[in-house]
Amino acid sequence: MNQTVYPDSSFDSLFYDHEGVRDVPCRVRIGDGTIQVAYEDEGQTIHYNGTEMGEGHFELRCPAIHGKASLHLFPKAKVMVGYWKEDRVSGMWRVRLGDPQVQKGS
Numbered sequence: 001m002n003q004t005v006y007p008d009s010s011f012d013s014l015f016y017d018h019e020g021v022r023d024v025p026c027r028v029r030i031g032d033g034t035i036q037v038a039y040e041d042e043g044q045t046i047h048y049n050g051t052e053m054g055e056g057h058f059e060l061r062c063p064a065i066h067g068k069a070s071l072h073l074f075p076k077a078k079v080m081v082g083y084w085k086e087d088r089v090s091g092m093w094r095v096r097l098g099d100p101q102v103q104k105g106s
Contacts (some may be wrong), residue, residue, distance in 0.1 A: 003031030003070060006096030011086070015091040017094070027099060028080075035071065037059060037095065062086075 004029040012021040026039035033052040037060065038045055048069055050060030056073040069084035071093075080095040 003034075005029045005101045005103055006099070007095060007101065010098075011037075011093050011095040013091055015089065017089070019081040022063050026095065028074075028095060031103075032047070037071070041058050047066045058082075069093070 009026050009028045010023050011026055012020060013024065016017040024039055026037055027061075028038075028094045029036045033059045035048075035050045035052070038046045040046070041046040044064075046062060046065060046067075048062045048067060050058045050069070050071070053059050056075065058071045059074075060069040060071065061067065065086050067084060067086040069082055071082035073080045078097045080097065082093055082095075084091060084093055
């Protein structure tokens with residue numbers, strides 16, 4: 001089981017009802033049909049975990065904040081884009097992948 005980790009990634013998030021955020025540090029892990037995006041928000045680590053629904057197309061969930069999201073990655077791209085919704089707030093996000101690190105598992 002191999003996973004690629006992008007520890008120095010970041011994302012921009014567009015909110016439909018107020019000003020967005022830019023350059024939020026995050027860590028992305030992709031491999032074996034799964035994805036995780038983790039970031040800090042108000043002292044809490046937020047984990048969006050998901051599965052690959054088709055090559056490069058992921059559906060993610062974060063039960064802790066009632067979140068669901070999608071991310072799409074084209075082959076050899078360094079940017080993922082998608083949609084997110086948390087309770088009644090929603091928007092779009094763009095994740096810039098940092099330099100990859102391959103981790104081999106059992």
